[in-house]
Amino acid sequence: MKTIENVDVREIRRKLGLNQSQFWSKIGVTQSGGSRYESGRNVPRPVQALLRLVHIEQIDLNKIRKDDFEVIEYLRAHKSEMFKNLKKEAKAKKKEK
Structure with missing residues (x-):
């Protein structure tokens, strides 16, 4: 049995009382794919991220x-620019003090 972040996926599924098809379909994985995992x-x-979001954090x-x-896509595309601006602002505030 493979684990995600040291958690047994099969055990999570069993504790939730779901069969493989029910458990894996919630994140877009086939029953046979889930069985292989x-x-x-x-x-x-x-x-792993989807498993955590859906079955541990209970996000629909x-x-x-x-x-x-x-x-999310905007933030990904502009994150380096945003970090540069934040650094500039932090330096400016530091100089003001």
Whole structure:
């Protein structure tokens, strides 16, 4: 059984009382794919992140809006620029003191 962040995926599924199909379909993984992960195949990082969000943090992916994705993409595209601006502002405030 593969683990994510030292947590047994199969154990999480069993504690939630879900069969493989119910558990894995919530994050877009087929039952057979989920079975392979539970049997020892490495779980890719994006799948690990989805497992954490959906089954541990109880976030309903159906409630995430398109606007949320657009904000995330904007932040990714402009993060280096934003960090530079924040550093400049911090230095300016430090000099004022």
